[in-house]
Amino acid sequence: MAETNKESELREALVAHFREEGETLRRQWLRQLRTTGAVQNLIRQGLENESRALYTAFVDGLEPRNDSRTAACARSIAERALGAEISPELLIDSLLALRDVHRRSLVRKYGADAGRFTKALDIYSSAANRLLAHAVRDIFETKEAAATREVEQLRALVKTGMILSAKLSLEAVLQRIANMACKVVGARYAALGVLDGKGRLSQFIAAGIDEKTKRAIGPLPVGKGILGVLVHEAKPLRLKDLTIDPRAHGFPTNHPPMKSFLGVPIVSKGKVFGNLYLTEKRGAEEFSQDDEDIAMTLAAQAAIAIENASLYEELHRSYQELKRSQALLLRQEKLASLGRLAAGLAHELNNPLNHIAGFVEALQRRADAKTLPARKEFEDFPRFFGMIQTQVDRAASIIRRLLDFARQREPSFELLDLGRLISESVSFVERQAAVANKRIVVRPLSEPVQLRADAQMLQQLLLNLLTNALDAIEGDGEVRITANVVEVGPGARVRQETVELSVADNGCGIAPENLPKVFDPFFTTKEVGKGTGLGLPICQSIVEQHGGTIEIKSEGIGKGILVTVKLPVQR
Incomplete structure (x- = not known):
């Protein structure tokens, strides 16, 4: 104005x-x-x-x-x-x-x-x-x-490191070394085994064997028999006749016949990365000392390639972690500052609002048929006072949300039953949904799931998501709650599980250009007076404090919303 x-x-x-x-x-x-x-x-x-x-x-x-x-x-x-x-x-x-x-x-x-x-x-x-x-x-x-400039500088350093270390993938480099070993040493077959952090074979690259033979051999070796000896004893091993050595067992039935054998460790700076294996010396009964020396040189090159790849992976992980940490720190700093500003505004608004509420209450006590004169212009006064009280209550609710946003606390963790928590949260909004001809459908968990979480915070999270979903539905509609347990990194020695909790509705949806802004404090697509824009930022903060993630998807206006929360499971 x-x-x-x-x-x-x-x-x-x-x-x-x-x-x-x-x-x-x-x-x-x-x-x-x-x-x-x-x-x-x-x-x-x-x-x-x-x-x-x-x-x-x-x-x-x-x-x-x-x-x-x-x-x-x-x-x-x-x-x-x-x-x-x-x-x-x-x-x-x-x-x-x-x-x-x-x-x-x-x-x-x-x-x-x-x-x-x-x-x-x-x-x-x-x-x-x-x-x-x-x-x-x-x-x-x-x-x-x-912060963005710093990340871009780090990205440039990572790209430079990639160019300097190798133009090929690690597997391609190791395949070339294995092929070269066959040619230079004069072996019919070669293989290069790479160890993981626990000393087990994690990668096995063969040379001299065609694809048909590889398929006939079947699964890669796991480091038993003569290969296991080299895994546990990092020193060269030469055998004239592999077939008579008692340690030579466990080779697959369809593996080509082998007699002479040479194995050398892949070592750099005292760390063992794997082994280079050569079999079936061409033109001789066994491998010589010269063959062993050449194999050791090739193994040293393989060690450099593996070490460079490991360093790059570590740098890449550090880079990604730095990006995540920078984004999280900036967001936390921004939210803290906004919280302080919100708290200051809330306290400033609270005092006059309390006075208004007190005066309205006093007027309501006096504004009844017995105390007001029987004049037409006064007959709407009780209704007007009720409308004022409704708006005062709404303003007080907004102030409470501002203070909730400003007073984010550290979670108090305890073991919680997820199914019970979902049921309790649904019970709070079920009547509200029924009155508006809206349904809440819960797909039960197949087994009990326990989370180490703050009960009050998780209930606030669920209530916010359910309320948002119900508000997004115009007329009758349906809100669906689904929870699934997903194993992260199947096959790993330590079982890690995550619960995926989704809340979906068939309501008004979100325009694609608004999706990146839904977690920004005070951003809302609701009409003026119907939303504070604090619900989803509070939800995101709760999820992050519990070590999880939250994601919102929508195909567009009129196509509903899907909110997915992922939290770690405690068995």
């Missing part, structure tokens, strides 16, 4: 007042900040100049009638805060303190005129809050851009 001439004049008067009293108000502000780290950082940068620059930018941001000027002033504040190494939390605290100093000065200037003071405070609060929101957004956008 555009400002009236009187409002513009009052805004200009406020800005002029803050400029005239600038030095006095700035020093009051600094005295209020003495106990915070922000002042210490400003001192390092030059207290007088930096605080004066921040104060000037803040006051300048109150003056304009357009958002571009406000945004420019906010950007200046954010850049100076980052330059002074002031964290987002300290920046918010500092600007809130400056806002308090300004408000007290307005009390002194306009306190005698209640109407003018109220108007001045409204104009100031609106401008200051808009400027504060711009500044907080800008400082996070600047930090995110810096």
Whole structure:
């Protein structure tokens, strides 16, 4: 809504007042900040100049009638805060303190005129809050851009490492080494076995055997017999006749016949990565010392390739973990700052709202047929008071959600029965669904599942998801809850399980362009007055605190929503 001439004049008067009293108000502000780290950082940068620059930018941001000027002033504040190494939390605290100093000065200037003071405070609060929101957004956008640059630099280093180490995959490099071993040493067959972290054969690359023979041989060896000797004893082994050695057993029935044998360890820096095996020496009865020396050289090349591949995999894992950690840290920092801002706003709103609620309650007690005069203009008063009370209750509910968002706590873990938790959560909203001709269908778990989780948090998660699903359905419809236990990494020695909990509805769906924003605090696709945009961010925070993930899918408007939560299972 555009400002009236009187409002513009009052805004200009406020800005002029803050400029005239600038030095006095700035020093009051600094005295209020003495106990915070922000002042210490400003001192390092030059207290007088930096605080004066921040104060000037803040006051300048109150003056304009357009958002571009406000945004420019906010950007200046954010850049100076980052330059002074002031964290987002300290920046918010500092600007809130400056806002308090300004408000007290307005009390002194306009306190005698209640109407003018109220108007001045409204104009100031609106401008200051808009400027504060711009500044907080800008400082996070600047930090995110810096983090993105760091990730891109690391990605460039990873790509450089790949080019320097090899242009081929590890398997292709090892296959070439095995083929070369056959040719250079003069063996009919060669094989290269790679060990895993527990000393077991995890990869076996053969040379000299065609595909038809490989299929006839069947599964790869597991490191028994003569191969097992080399796995456990990292030293060269030469045999003239493999068939008479008592350790030579366990070869598959369809394996080609072998007699002479040479095996050498693949070692680098004292670490054993596997073994190189050669059989059936061409043109001689057995392998020589020279053959062994050549095989050792080829094994050393294989060790370098395996080590480089291991280092690359470790670097890649570290890189991915760094990306996840950076994203999580930035998000947690952003949520913490937004939470502090939300808590401040909630407390500011709570006091006047409590007064309104008290006055409405007092008026409702008096506004009955016995106390109101029997005049037509008074007959709607009880209904009006009831409508006011309804809106007050709604505002109080929004404030509670803001405080819930701001007061995120550490979970208190205990073993919970997932099936019981789902049943209890459904019972809370079942009646609400039935009244609106909506159904909740729960597919029972095939077996009891226990989670180590915070009961209150998980129930809040389920209730938020169920309420959102019911709200998304216009008219009659159905919400489906499904829970499945999925084994992660089947075949691994340690069994790891995850429960996949999905909540699906056939409601209004979400437009594709809105899907990336659904977990942003205060983002909502609901009509004005029907959503706070805090439910899904709270759900995401709960899931992450439990070591899980949450994902939302929708094919588009009118095609429903599927929310999938994955949490670790405790047997």
